[in-house]
Amino acid sequence: MTRMKLAAIAVAGLGLSAAQAADIEVLHWWTSGGEAKSAAELKKMLEAKGDKWKDFAVAGGGGENAMTVLKSRVVSGKAPTAAQVKGPSIQEWGAEGVLANLDPIAKAGNWDSLLPGVVANVMKYKGNYVAVPVNVHRVNWMWVNPEVFKKAGATVPKTWADFPAAAEKLQKAGFIPVAHGGQPWQDFTVFESVVLGVGGPKFYQDALVKLDQKALTSPTMEKSFDTLRQVHKYIDKDAANRDWNLATAMVINGKAGMQFMGDWAKGEFTAAGKVPGKDYLCMPAPGTEHAFTFNIDSFIIFKQSGADAQKAQSDFATAVMSPEFQEVFNLNKGSIPVRSGVSMAKFDDCAKMSAKDFADDAKAGSLVPSIAHQMAVPAATTGAMQDVVTAFFNSNQSSKDAVAKLAAAAKTK
Numbered sequence: 001m002t003r004m005k006l007a008a009i010a011v012a013g014l015g016l017s018a019a020q021a022a023d024i025e026v027l028h029w030w031t032s033g034g035e036a037k038s039a040a041e042l043k044k045m046l047e048a049k050g051d052k053w054k055d056f057a058v059a060g061g062g063g064e065n066a067m068t069v070l071k072s073r074v075v076s077g078k079a080p081t082a083a084q085v086k087g088p089s090i091q092e093w094g095a096e097g098v099l100a101n102l103d104p105i106a107k108a109g110n111w112d113s114l115l116p117g118v119v120a121n122v123m124k125y126k127g128n129y130v131a132v133p134v135n136v137h138r139v140n141w142m143w144v145n146p147e148v149f150k151k152a153g154a155t156v157p158k159t160w161a162d163f164p165a166a167a168e169k170l171q172k173a174g175f176i177p178v179a180h181g182g183q184p185w186q187d188f189t190v191f192e193s194v195v196l197g198v199g200g201p202k203f204y205q206d207a208l209v210k211l212d213q214k215a216l217t218s219p220t221m222e223k224s225f226d227t228l229r230q231v232h233k234y235i236d237k238d239a240a241n242r243d244w245n246l247a248t249a250m251v252i253n254g255k256a257g258m259q260f261m262g263d264w265a266k267g268e269f270t271a272a273g274k275v276p277g278k279d280y281l282c283m284p285a286p287g288t289e290h291a292f293t294f295n296i297d298s299f300i301i302f303k304q305s306g307a308d309a310q311k312a313q314s315d316f317a318t319a320v321m322s323p324e325f326q327e328v329f330n331l332n333k334g335s336i337p338v339r340s341g342v343s344m345a346k347f348d349d350c351a352k353m354s355a356k357d358f359a360d361d362a363k364a365g366s367l368v369p370s371i372a373h374q375m376a377v378p379a380a381t382t383g384a385m386q387d388v389v390t391a392f393f394n395s396n397q398s399s400k401d402a403v404a405k406l407a408a409a410a411k412t413k
């Protein structure tokens, strides 16, 4: 709930007027090709149960626009049935007392035994389930067009130290080295992968999750900003405000060599009929092979009264956790199932790698929450830190200055 104190909406939020009985109004920001296909699967499943899907899509990758619209809807007493909200924001909404308690549904569905502990905790407010998880996205990916690298005689970078040489070759051969969309959340997405690759998962955890001032002001953070500056050198001049999926399209159609983006980008490759390992490569962002930044999509469900509305809610939460939904949705979305007991047989190699790495990194302690995708710190803090990164990315500010500003922004409550 970026930079808006929820207290102001506490009272208003309780006077919810639900959408029409048995209507399921779902706020989300899944509007790209791959995303829309995924959302359509949920709609189909609910309509099969006799519920009526009311689409409430608010365009804008990363979800900032959607969150703004959600707040104003709740303030005006018109909460949707469910809204795509994740990470610590679930707690913030929970504290407002506007969310339905999903415990009976969770008990009946055995959620506690199906979900990894790290996921279940995020879905609960004061021990009660108030959100239902959809998937696990990995953020620290690099999407590569191998043909472009081949034509340029360049080697795909394995570390950030390798990156400039590869990018230079792509540029000399007439390609755009890095496909990027200049929107704050995309800048921040690249930044977190850079920090992870430059500093490693422990450093990432200290700096971007624990917000430890020593880590935030360290030479490693300065080096991270230097590296981000390098990446900026290799984006094109039309990047400003480009949507992420258009940047992905540049890799798909061979204009650009690589993109640093979470695996919702894979949904675009899939929708375009592209095959991993052949038409494109999914690789961990440089230097992040042994780490995993997770981003878990989830829905909070608002308190509703009336038997019809409650049936609709229960249908929604039950459908989202069902193995059928988890399979078909995640095949389209680029993510992996969040619950156990879903066959990975139909998933591609990228998803299989993601599932294996998720488990391995959880054991090794190198599974870290994505800050750019609202999993790591409260929304206000995320917003303030994101602003610093974007200001740096779009100016000639020195890395030293950016470090000081980021450390100050991390104190935002």
Ligand code: BGC
Pocket (backbone or CB within 6 Å): 029, 035, 060, 061, 062, 063, 137, 244, 264, 295, 296, 297, 373
């Ligand atoms: C969400 C994804 C979405 C992406 C781009 C992320 O924050 O978790 O589900 O596809 O933003 O909009």
